Amino acid sequence: MAVLSHQHYPLKSLLHPVPTCQHQHRSHSVRVTTCSATSSTNLKPGSNPNQLVIEPRLALSSTTSTTTAAKSSPPLLNDPALQSTWAHRAWVATGCSTVLVSLAKSIAAAASSHIWLEPMLAGYIGYVLADLGSGVYHWGIDNYGDESTPIFGSQIEAFQGHHRWPRTITRRQFANNLHALARVIAFTVLPFDLLCNDSTIHGFVCMLAGCIMFSQQFHAWAHSTKSKLPPLVVALQDAGVLVSRSQHAAHHRPPYNNNYCIVSGVWNEFLDKQKVFEALEMILFFKLGVRPRSWSEPSSKWIEEA
Numbered sequence: 001m002a003v004l005s006h007q008h009y010p011l012k013s014l015l016h017p018v019p020t021c022q023h024q025h026r027s028h029s030v031r032v033t034t035c036s037a038t039s040s041t042n043l044k045p046g047s048n049p050n051q052l053v054i055e056p057r058l059a060l061s062s063t064t065s066t067t068t069a070a071k072s073s074p075p076l077l078n079d080p081a082l083q084s085t086w087a088h089r090a091w092v093a094t095g096c097s098t099v100l101v102s103l104a105k106s107i108a109a110a111a112s113s114h115i116w117l118e119p120m121l122a123g124y125i126g127y128v129l130a131d132l133g134s135g136v137y138h139w140g141i142d143n144y145g146d147e148s149t150p151i152f153g154s155q156i157e158a159f160q161g162h163h164r165w166p167r168t169i170t171r172r173q174f175a176n177n178l179h180a181l182a183r184v185i186a187f188t189v190l191p192f193d194l195l196c197n198d199s200t201i202h203g204f205v206c207m208l209a210g211c212i213m214f215s216q217q218f219h220a221w222a223h224s225t226k227s228k229l230p231p232l233v234v235a236l237q238d239a240g241v242l243v244s245r246s247q248h249a250a251h252h253r254p255p256y257n258n259n260y261c262i263v264s265g266v267w268n269e270f271l272d273k274q275k276v277f278e279a280l281e282m283i284l285f286f287k288l289g290v291r292p293r294s295w296s297e298p299s300s301k302w303i304e305e306a
C-alpha cells in the first residue's frame, strides 16, 4: 500500500461530497471516489459502504519510494541503528543526573522541614500523570505527522518502524532507546534543579520526569518474554506498577487505536472505554481536516511483519 507522506484532507471536501457514482476526481492530495452523498456524522472509514471514500494519493515521489524500500526489512541484530553511541549515553547520564538532583533536593527539603507526606503524594501524582502523558504523546506520534515533521519526525518514524517490527525494541540498546526522551528531560528538569528548593515540587518533578524518561524502557520490557526479564520487573508488571506485557500487546493488535499508555498502563482502560482519543481525533478532523493514521486500517504501517 502506498505510504502517505502527510495525511491532510481538506474538511471542505468531506462536508460537500460529490453526488452519485462512478466518477473519479484526482487532485494533488487525494483521490475522491464517490458513491453517494453521506452525512458528516458517518465519515469514519469502514462504517458505511455507501459513504464518501477518500483514498490517499497513489503517486509517490521517488524520494519516498526509495525511503520506503530502504525500510522494508527490520534492522539486523548488529545494526548500528540499534546500538548506543557515546552521545546517547551522555544524554541519558545527563537526564538521569537532573532527575537524581531533583530527588535529592526533595528528600533534603523534606528532611529539614520534617514534612514527608506532601512530597510523597506529589511524587505519586507525578507517577500517575506520567502514564497519562506517555499515552497522549504515543497517541500523537502514532497518528499524526511523518518523518519530515519538525522536532518529532525521528520519533514518529521510530514508532512507525516499531509497529512493523515490535520485538526489535528488545534488541535496542538501553541508551539508544532512551536518549531522545532523556534529552528533553535534561533541558526541562535543569531549571527546577537550579531555581527551586521546594520538596513537594521536586517530589512531583522527579517522579514525572523519571517515569517519562524511562517509559521507553518500560515499553521494551512489555515486549520481552517473561523468561528473559528480571523477576523484579515481572513482579512489577504483574502488580500493575509497570505496563504489563498483555496490556501492551493489545496495542499491537487490531483495531490499533488503544492502550497507548506505556508507564503503568493505569489510564488505558479509562481512556479506551471513554473513547477519549477517538473524541480528540474527531475534534481534530472536523476542526483541521486531519485524519489520524488509525482510521486507515488496515495499513502496512501498523501491521506487524512476520
Ligand SMILES: [Zn+2]
Pocket: 138, 142, 159, 163, 251
Ligand atoms: Zn504505537
Ligand SMILES: [Zn+2]
Pocket: 162, 166, 219, 223, 248, 251, 252
Ligand atoms: Zn510497543
